[in-house]
Amino acid sequence: MELNKQSDWVARSLRSVWHPCTQMQHHETVPLIPVKSGKGAWLYDHEGRRYLDAISSWWVNLFGHANPRINAALKDQLDTLEHAMLAGFTHEPVIELSEKLSALTGHVLGHSFYASDGASAVEIALKMSFHSWRNNGKSGKQEFVCLKGSYHGETIGALAVTDVALFKDAYGPLLRASQTVMSPDARNAGPGETAEDMARKAAADVERLFSERADKIAAIIIEPLVQCATGMAMHDPLYLKLVRELCDRHSVHLILDEIAVGCGRTGTFFACEQAGVWPDFLCLSKGISGGYLPLSLVMTRNEIYEAFYSSDVTRGFLHSHSYTGNPLACRAALATLQIFEEDDVLATNRVKAARLTAALQPLAQHQQVRNFRQRGMIWAFDAIDATPDFSRRFFATAVEHELLMRPIGSTVYMMPPYILNDEEIDGLAANTLAVFDKVMAG
Numbered sequence: 001m002e003l004n005k006q007s008d009w010v011a012r013s014l015r016s017v018w019h020p021c022t023q024m025q026h027h028e029t030v031p032l033i034p035v036k037s038g039k040g041a042w043l044y045d046h047e048g049r050r051y052l053d054a055i056s057s058w059w060v061n062l063f064g065h066a067n068p069r070i071n072a073a074l075k076d077q078l079d080t081l082e083h084a085m086l087a088g089f090t091h092e093p094v095i096e097l098s099e100k101l102s103a104l105t106g107h108v109l110g111h112s113f114y115a116s117d118g119a120s121a122v123e124i125a126l127k128m129s130f131h132s133w134r135n136n137g138k139s140g141k142q143e144f145v146c147l148k149g150s151y152h153g154e155t156i157g158a159l160a161v162t163d164v165a166l167f168k169d170a171y172g173p174l175l176r177a178s179q180t181v182m183s184p185d186a187r188n189a190g191p192g193e194t195a196e197d198m199a200r201k202a203a204a205d206v207e208r209l210f211s212e213r214a215d216k217i218a219a220i221i222i223e224p225l226v227q228c229a230t231g232m233a234m235h236d237p238l239y240l241k242l243v244r245e246l247c248d249r250h251s252v253h254l255i256l257d258e259i260a261v262g263c264g265r266t267g268t269f270f271a272c273e274q275a276g277v278w279p280d281f282l283c284l285s286k287g288i289s290g291g292y293l294p295l296s297l298v299m300t301r302n303e304i305y306e307a308f309y310s311s312d313v314t315r316g317f318l319h320s321h322s323y324t325g326n327p328l329a330c331r332a333a334l335a336t337l338q339i340f341e342e343d344d345v346l347a348t349n350r351v352k353a354a355r356l357t358a359a360l361q362p363l364a365q366h367q368q369v370r371n372f373r374q375r376g377m378i379w380a381f382d383a384i385d386a387t388p389d390f391s392r393r394f395f396a397t398a399v400e401h402e403l404l405m406r407p408i409g410s411t412v413y414m415m416p417p418y419i420l421n422d423e424e425i426d427g428l429a430a431n432t433l434a435v436f437d438k439v440m441a442g
Contacts, residue, residue, distance in 0.1 A: 006046040009034035030392050031399060038065025041417050041424055043404060051404045054416050054428055059228070059260045061291030063339055064419045070290050073335035077328050086114065086325040093330035100337055101284075101299060104269055108278045109299035113317070114325040118259035118285035119153025121296035122221070124319055125281040126157050128300065129219040129253045132307040135315050145209065145220035145252075147202075148183040151229030152221060152257050161221050164230060179213070181205045181220075183227065184235035187371045187382075195236040202235070203242035210250040219253035219280070224271040225375055228260045231411035232380035234373050240275035247280075254279040259296070263287035263336075264346055265415065267353075267376030280304060290336035295329035349377055349418055352425065356414075359429035366433075368440050379414040383440065386410035394439050401431040412436065 010032050018024065019032075033051070035043050041064055042050045043057075053061060063070065077093065084091055098112040113128075115121050126144060133141040146152070146161040153159065154167065160175040162168050168175070184202035186195035206220065224240050227233040240256075247254040256279040261271040265287065268274050272282070281304070285296035308317050323329075339345065357374050363381060364372035372381040383390060391407040398405040405412065416428065 006034060009046065026392060030396055033399065040064040040066075041420055049402070051399065051402055052416075052424065052428060052431075054398075054403055054405050054414050054432075056287075056415050056417050057291060057404075058286075059265070059415050060286045060289075061417050062263060062287045062336060063290055064417050065291075067290065067339075069339060070292055070332055070335040073331050074292065074328060077331040081327045083323065083326050083328070085322075087320065091325075091327050091330075093327045093334060094325040097330045097333050097337075100334070101297075105278060105282075105299065108301065109282055110302050111305045112297045112299050113319075114330075115296045115298075115321045116294040116323055116326075116329075117153075118257075118283065118296050119155040119158040120321065121259065121283040121285055121298050122152045122158040122161070122255075122257060123155055124298045125221070125255045125283055125300075126161070126219070127319060128281060128298065128304060128317060129255065131317060132253075132304050133218055135307045135310075140216055141218040141252075143179060143213065143217045145179045145181055145206070145217060147222060147227065148180055149185065149227055149230035149233060150180075150183075150221070150223060151227070152223070179209055179217070181209055183230075183233060184239040185227065185233035186235055186373075187233065195234075196238050199236040199239035199242065202239055203246065206243055207246055210246055210252060214250035214252055217250075217252050219255050220247065221255040221257055223257045223259075224261060225266045225274065226261050226271070226378055228378075229408065231382070231408050232373070232378060232413045234375050234378075234380075237275035240272055240277055244275070244277040244279075253281065255281040255283065257283045259283055259285040261378075264340065264349060264418065265377055267346070267349070269340070269346065288336065289329050289332040290339075292332040293326070293329040294323075295326070295333060345418055352418070352420060353377055355422065356416075356420075356425045356429060359426055360432070363429070363433050363436065366436070368436075377415065377418060380411055381413075383407075383410045383412065383436070386440075387442075390439065394435060397435045397439050398431075401435050403428070403431050403435065405432070405435070 033045055036046045037044045041053055043053055044050050101112060102110050113124055144161050146163055148163055150163045152161050156174055159168055161178050163180050182202045182205040184199045186198050189198050244254055256272050258271055262284050280301055282299040289295040308315055363369055368384045369381045370384055390410050394407045
């Protein structure tokens with residue numbers, strides 16, 4: 001009966017659902033897995049098979065599926081308020097969440113504007129930057145700068161500051177042009193060069209552009225420490241420090257996209273903390289709600305907020321989303337922050353990260369692996385001479401080994417929930433090695 005139910009859900013989904021980031025024809029050969037339930041780090045299908053969620057269900061799930069503390073908070077909120085519009089009204093969860101997040105920045109970023117998904121947060125930051133310059137009498141500052149290989153979302157504005165051809169090229173005629181600068185990706189270091197050397201080189205490229213066009217540039221957008229979608233390209237924190245100095249010197253806004261790398265993923269709650277800097281705009285989504293509900297936000301400085309504060313409605317920021325600041329999503333985020341505090345998660349993660357890094361050493365030293373790298377709770381390595389269908393074959397083989405993993409091209413990465421126990425850590429490492437060996441053997 002369960003087998004029939006499993007195949008029935010697959011057939012119904014393929015007939016009616018257009019799945020994201022997918023060439024649907026590939027599901028003629030790559031399995032579609034109907035999930036029945038989740039518990040902790042595991043997802044379960046209708047036949048009772050389980051899969052370790054090694055990528056946190058697209059980098060969102062921090063404390064496991066069906067987490068009892070987040071569940072309890074949401075159940076309580078359901079009996080109080082499910083939603084109310086945030087224009088002309090406010091409510092406790094959004095106020096408390098905004099206050100707690102501001103406190104985590106030492107109140108440098110004192111105002112939060114809410115949306116639902118990461119791309120929407122990027123759109124908001126771009127619009128705020130442009131509009132604040134206009135309100136301050138600098139309407140010529142209309143250009144945006146992004147890094148080579150950057151990814152910031154699929155909406156039109158976010159895609160315009162994305163530099164991944166697979167996602168962007170088809171929509172080129174719709175997009176506003178942006179300036180692209182060198183990535184500080186440490187993998188590009190030459191013989192004798194360090195990650196810091198790459199950071200200085202890349203910052204020098206920013207300085208060159210700013211020197212030429214700062215009067216036309218509104219902002220530069222960066223995914224700090226790890227450019228995720230381009231293959232987990234990691235860089236030294238020095239880069240952020242140098243770019244912050246350049247932005248101050250040339251009057252350019254710094255937007256940091258911490259949608260994937262925030263919420264403890266790189267080792268500190270905000271990735272930019274490792275460089276000792278704060279941006280003008282900080283975008284959060286994914287893990288902020290613990291992986292429970294769509295929620296995104298942009299945090300910004302008081303001087304940005306003041307640029308819009310006026311009796312003139314046209315100077316206001318009139319952007320909106322129907323579910324802005326949804327109480328359920330905010331309550332899930334508050335429960336997530338409470339777990340960080342009560343469980344000293346950042347310290348615990350350092351211990352877990354050290355164990356998984358040690359367990360992955362056979363892969364780090366594998367003759368078909370290069371650029372093994374780790375930052376906080378993110379691990380990645382690149383397969384040497386991988387075939388064009390490497391990522392799909394790896395996904396399918398990983399499923400056979402009770403793993404949910406989804407390589408980016410020839411880059412294999414892990415971004416597991418923060419709750420893995422020692423047995424799960426050791427199993428993740430051993431099974432990843434087994435999958436890699438099988439896929440590379442053809």
